[in-house]
Amino acid sequence: MILQLSETVFDVAIVGAGASGLFLASHLKRQKVAIIEANSRVGLKILASGGGKCNVTNKNVSASNYLGDKDFIKPILDEFKPNDTLAFLKKHNIDVELRKHGQFFLKNSAKDLVELFKKLTKKHKFFLDTKVLHVEHGGVFRIETSKGLIRAKRVVVASGGISFASLGASDIGYKIATDFSHTIITPNPALVGLSLQKEQFWMKKLSGISFNVKLKVADKILENDLLFTHRGISGPVVLSGSLYWSKGKLTIDFLPHINLEEILNKDSKKLISSTLPLPKRFIKEFLGSISLKDSPLSSLSSAQKEMILRLKNYEFAPAGNFGFSKAEVTKGGVCCTQIGANLESKLQKNLFFIGEVLDVTGELGGYNFQWVFASANRVARELR
Ligand SMILES: Cc1cc2nc3c(=O)[nH]c(=O)nc-3n(C[C@H](O)[C@H](O)[C@H](O)COP(=O)(O)OP(=O)(O)OC[C@H]3O[C@@H](n4cnc5c(N)ncnc54)[C@H](O)[C@@H]3O)c2cc1C
CATH class of the missing domain: 2.40.30.10 (Translation factors)
Incomplete structure (x- = not known):
């Protein structure tokens, strides 16, 4: 018998409090949201990014800067453009600076973005130090974690790739996808020496x-x-x-x-x-x-x-x-042909995938965060 961590059946459970999970949670105001994170702190990769200044986006974003199915990627990028990322930051008084090759970095520190996400997600329920182990569906989703069971009507997998395990990366996203019969494109290190x-x-x-x-x-x-x-x-x-x-x-x-x-x-x-x-x-x-x-x-x-x-x-x-431990991202991941344009699984209703866990990988220069935000934005629109 697994311990039930909460009596609540959440409207949405997000697996992973990285960039995509936090961005999505920040845009869900009315729902009861559970955010389950293996680390004891949220947004560790954001803090490590761009030399501590987080290269948030790039002026030149287009589907051609990404490895993956361009027809799948383009409409999602078109719906949330670099200017939307900049407007979001501006609205919350986070200054950016434009550097060479069209890259936008935070002027002060990546910490500002993590603090902003914390502020915007205050009303949600965080389960930190809690590893998701398995997800199954039977009426609602039953999310088995290292601390007990969490139930939700919808699950969004935002658990990233497998690079930089030192920052909490794991293959849980691929495991969840496989359990629901999804195909995984072989993961490989990318943005790596x-x-x-x-x-x-x-x-x-x-x-x-x-x-x-x-x-x-x-x-x-x-x-x-x-x-x-x-x-x-x-x-x-x-x-x-x-x-x-x-x-x-x-x-x-x-x-x-x-x-x-x-x-x-x-x-x-x-x-x-x-x-x-x-x-x-x-x-x-x-x-x-x-x-x-x-x-x-x-x-x-x-x-x-x-x-x-x-x-x-x-x-x-x-x-x-140089291998996964040095790779900034993972190429490959959850195959996009089994994912709808709204990022919902075509094989399991109410199961969504966002961010790096998908088989979409950007070049160096802010392209990956832009994909993370654009894909999270697409699901936020679906769940609002
Ligand atoms: C050193 C470094 C620098 C980078 N710099 C930049 C940059 O400047 N610009 C840019 O665009 N991109 C950069 N990237 C890439 C970018 O950080 C990622 O593409 C982005 O963070 C992916 O977001 P995500 O939400 O999909 O996954 P992540 O940010 O990796 O978040 C996934 C979260 O899921 C959690 N998790 C994993 N397994 C479990 C589990 N079993 N249970 C619960 N939680 C779990 C993890 O702990 C993590 O918090 C950098 C990456 C690295 C490693």
Whole structure:
């Protein structure tokens, strides 16, 4: 016999008090809402996001910035746009700042957003330190938790992906979905650094160096900073690129907007390292990797110039990625073909999925929070 945690049959039970669960709960005013959270505090990922300043949205949001079914994603994004996120924050006196690549960050701290959510959800019933273990339906939903049973007429799964288990992530959303016969698209780490094969180990010596590159992966071309680390490559361009990479080759242009061929054909006594607009350490290690000495441009043979031209088109296959513990998000998740346009399960009435638990994953730059808010907004409209 499982202990009943509350006599109330809640109108809505939300599994997870992360960004999507809190945003949804903030927009449900009239219902009796239970929010069940495994952590002892709410919104831990929000606090960790954007270097503590939470990159809440992006000026350039469109379905093309997401991995997933574009026809499913687009109408949900169209209904709640970046300007709606900004208006919500403005209404509650939270200032934002626009940074490069259209990214909006909170001016002060990610804490402000968590505090706002706490304020807006005050009247709801929080079950903290309470892990959801199993959900079943028989007239109402019976939610089995680590502390006892909670009952509700509707359940919204807002439990996120499985990345960053240190912040409370678990596979409960996938388990609930599977129990109701949903298909799960294999989860994989995304927005994550990539590790290297032996031929690219020269890059490991460049730990800490970062500069702007163009990255081609699958049919995507992305431009942003690449950061070399002792484990491999990271930085915004690689994190976004990891969304579209599963295995095989990718190509880096280390000198975007530079006509390298023209530079190399100059009859100049200047050394390669003093001519190319790249960090000296990078040039040294790159030249070492192609067994070339730093020498005057005028002394280079055609074959040597060809080798240096690889900087514009450096193609290689990463060994893998840094794994779920370092991945900002999880790609894959609950398959959207079995989810209605209102985010309700097509297989179980009154069961909804929002946020990262779904097979929708955005690039780096505020796209994931925008999806979280837009999907929560869609369900809020349904439940109001
Ligand atoms: C370090 C880091 C930085 C990031 N920075 C940004 C950024 O700046 N901009 C951006 O757009 N995105 C960012 N992201 C991604 C973004 O945080 C997520 O996409 C977003 O938080 C997903 O929201 P969610 O509500 O779907 O899931 P989550 O925010 O992960 O919330 C899920 C909640 O469910 C709870 N839970 C899990 N299992 C159970 C269970 N069994 N029982 C009860 N509760 C459970 C978890 O504890 C958690 O609180 C970042 C992610 C990380 C890890």
